[in-house]
Amino acid sequence: MDYFAQQLINGLVLGSIYGLIAIGYTMVYGIVGMINFAHGDVFMIGGFIALITFLILISFGLTAIPVILLVVLLVSMAITALYGWTIERIAYRPLRHSFRLAPMLSAIGMSFVLTNYSQVAQGARVKPIPPFITGGYTLHESPDGFVIQLSNIQIMVVVTTIVLLAIFTWLVSSTRLGRDMRACEQDQTMAALLGVNVDRTISMTFVIGAALAAVAGLMYLLYYGLVDFFMGFVAGIKAFTAAVLGGIGSLPGAMLGGLAIGLIETFWSAYFSVEYKDVAAFSILIVVLIFMPTGLLGRPEVEKV
């Protein structure tokens, strides 16, 4: 039981990270109708930028942890958001009216560009950082010596995710930008006729998605203590699985799907086999798409000729 509870905590933390990435997929799919294959790599770039900012700040002699965290968060969000904007501008916007598969193929190309760009720029080796946020709480200690731990970093990941999700939900439901986004999601031509700047709205979608991916990258860096250039691929597919599981286009769905994937993966590793945890995640993707293509909270898609 204690083991179960500990895995539950681990799964929720991992799920929060997946959920943050999944929001980027789900928003872009909702508005532009394409799978932003490069989004996993944007998450990886976010992790790298956070790492580099950390190093610079620490070498400048800063020691106040909250200040460092805040600066790192803002810098990585800002620069990664610019990456998201640039990617949309270069690789997707010219293809908006091209044939169905063109943006997808362009996105795959972009994903290769980003992966290998960071490999060329930062080297192929894994970058570790020393544990930055330490300490935690012991929730329960069973007689046979098993301890349920809740570390500070785990608390931080979950709290940050909840806060960001709250801000983001407010943004989509109550601001001008959110209204524009929802309008573009329904009908781009009509939205444009009614004075919505479609190009700008789509750009902002990518910017927000990339910023959230940067937060996920930072959380990943803090939680696992390392980044490497190849981490975006698998994380990206899992986050996409999360977005599909939750119902693509739905924001709470993405978060729910992220948590579900995180929990499934953690429990699978804990009770079955670590080797096959990725197989489990991919199998879920296939099973969900076959039996429940609309996901948990999605709307059924209308088939058009």
Add this chain to the structure above:
Amino acid sequence: MTAPSTNTAKPATGISAILKTAFINALIALVLFSLMVGVRTEAGPDGQLTYWTRFGELASLVAAVFGGSIVIELLRQWIGTTGADKLVPPAVQSGMSLLGRYVAPALLIFTVLVPVIFYNQRYILDLAILVLTYVMLGWGLNVVVGLAGLLDLGYVAFYAVGAYSYGLLATNFGWSFWICLPLAGILAAFWGVLLGFPVLRLRGDYLAIVTLAFGEIIRLVIINWQDLTGGPNGVSGIPRPSFFGIPLDNSDDGLAAKLGIEYSATHRIIFLFYLILALALLTNWVTIRLRRLPIGRAWEALREDEVACRALGINTTTTKLTAFATGAMFGGFAGAFFATRQGFISPESFTFQESALVLAIVVLGGMGSQLGVALAALAMIGGFELFRGLETYRMLVFGMAMVLIMIWRPRGLVGHRAPTVYLTKAKAISSDLVKEGHG
């Protein structure tokens, strides 16, 4: 082309606008590259991360972006509003299409003669075999993507199934290549159907992601099922192919001894070359024949419009499954060939990058054009060879090329997607036949 007068009227505003755009682009590049390029991190000997700055590289990259945007803006003004297609005069275009009719036979004759021309150049022969392997893979995937319009991102799974089928059958049971080759194809086709069944209802992007997941699952299973596949260590000691039972070595039973000629290691390479050429041509021939059969017509109909296809009474289930099975079978053949050529296979050869490379070949070739796929394979693999020394840069360039091709020519180099059958002229139908009147 815009008239000269309008061109000369512009420059005053033009130059400042160009400079402004270039400046903004350079500024964006500066922010993008500032941390990723300007600062290099590396783990020191004690595991502690250190960093050093690289402002020189950063400055040159930003300068390159600045210069690049000026050039692009100038080109854009020079070309004006006319599309890039119109740069080529119609006369040249028709000449090209006339030439195109002779390119394929000429290329085929040249390919057949390659071992004669480059007899002693092992490097060129090896490269030619590699190119032909990708031509075959491209033609195989072309059935799925180009003809049936099903975006398959996991094609490498069938390549892997073929390679491992041959590798395991040959090393465990000692079966010969010529028995295993059809078996590898059949097994791969079986896996193709296995993948096809669940994805029948999916389309477009979802289909792509599921096939990608399928390819990854196959690779992960190969890595982790160590008892059977040897895991990351792969299968080694896979027997070389024989000339229909006669080994190609310098033993007394070898082909060289039987023919009474001096043994040379090149014989085997040349045999492999003609083997893959024959396999590739078989793929091409079967595809061309299938296109003219009802099933090929059904594939093309499926590609153009699935709903209309169903409305016309075409069984989309069998259409999709046969497309997957046919494509997978050729992938399996290519995999068996790969295994026998290398003599060693490991999961590293079957990553997603391979799938993307084959897909890029098909897309660059113009999705459905057999000649285009062959030319694209030549260009891609040849291009990869040029970047051989720069191992890490070549995937970067590959990715950029993929994006640029999509922007510049989304239909590929030889981009024709005309159905093989169509009505030559519209027919008026008598109102006796159609209640609505003229159809």
